[in-house]
Amino acid sequence: MATFFGEVLSVYSRAVEEDDEELIEEENEEDQEIRRELEEKREVHLHWSTEVSESLKSGSKLPCSEFVLAVGHNAARFLSVYVLTSTKWDKVGHASVWNEMSQAATGQTGVESACVFYRQKDNPSVLICQVTCHIAEDQLFQWTEKVFDCLQHRELNVTVLSDSSVTEYKTADYLHCRSAPFLCSLHTAAFSGQSVCQSLEQPNIVTGLPAAVLNHCEVHQIAAVLYQCYSDVIGPDSVTMETYKPALTKLAKSIQLDPSPSKDVFRKFVRTNNIESNIYI
């Protein structure tokens, strides 16, 4: 595509090639073997603690009344700063996901901390999951199926917190009337509560893991609400994290927020951007 100024831009094409499939049918055994191995490697694996995996093996699913899923660095760190430090939480498992983006993660520790499940000690039916890794488009459905397959669906309430860039937010009146960061919500038909912010209006949509979880909950009639935070800051920052606060006030009975986390906690989770990333050194 050429613009007014003559530069040529490569644009994302929605067109799909029909010949791909014919090629797949023509490929030899070795190609198929590679394809199979790749597919196996891309499978999502859940690793639960011994106690949990034993109970899952015996056929009883994890009792769960509140499931809070945080997707993205700000959402995940919001939970780390305001929730996971205040009450006592157990790490009960993690999910490992391999895809084209995961090479950058450093070693085993990186993989293990990218998608972690925590359970409240006093009330084991409260579950938290933090996801900071990239989950590829073909893995989203599988991740959701596998995780929800481990949870009891009766009286389950799902809250999803998700990061997004304000540049992705579409509105007719230019953004001057709304100051970023702000929250928008989207909920399934089974959700009966009152949302704490305005609803995400069309033509805005959500994609990725939050969408996969909402789809699953809608189809299986689980009460779920998504709070999408539109922020204008790249990388984790405390103002964006604070935006999520009202989203969890509804869950005050089961999840207590630390009203004023200490500076040290913040420092641990909000690193100032590396100076190297600035072009004006």
Added chain:
Amino acid sequence: MFISLLNASPCFKDFTLVMPAVAVGNVGQLAVDLLVSTLNMSRVGYMHTDCLIPMAGNNPYATCKEDAEELHTPAEVYTAAELNLAVLQIRAPIVQTKSKKFRQLLMSWIKSSGFSRTIVLSSSHAYQRDDQQLQDTPLRYLATPSLLKGSAEALKELGWREMERVPAFPGLTDASAEPRLHIPGGGITKGLYTDSCAEDLRLAVLLLFCSEGDNVPDAFTLVNHLNDWLHLLDNPNIHGNKWKIPTSWSLLFGSGIPPALF
């Protein structure tokens, strides 16, 4: 997998199914949007599958504040019982490695639901047309032999052009090479058609040659073309355009312009 929204699964017996193929410019999907919003079709179920990339949003056909907050998923089925019409809307691209699986899923659902016929709305790259395809209208159709048995007359009356087969090796005169069906940028269109021919399904493809860009006019062209056959709306172009544009089509080219620019 089709999941019904109602307690009892809906009856599609003798219904006509209209569905898009995710293709160049999303013309089929836009045309289906026009059908759903204009005919006030009601949602009866979801197509819940790992073959589509997940997306979610509020009601794309919202008419007032009350019905705006309603979660919608990547693939949903709508019906207009009085017209014996069902529509499958697909809102997300197909996961690249799973297009064959998705086709099989659709085929088995179509067969088990008892639709009287299926119409696929699709598009193909305009720039890949050959000399004969460049002439006349950009609209084409394809019909399986079993559909032609009953509808050949109707299609003949409409005076539509069938999609041309193109030589496998253009420029080479090889008598042994049979001309083949080629729908570049048409996604699963060709696969659905050939599968339906093989399995004796009553299926037609309506397609339009187009390029990516503002494809709203293309959607109107395609939906009017479909209406010539199905007569869902009477004279849609007299007294202005009767097709109703859904609210989700707003801001197709991004947000408003910053006033500080001027």
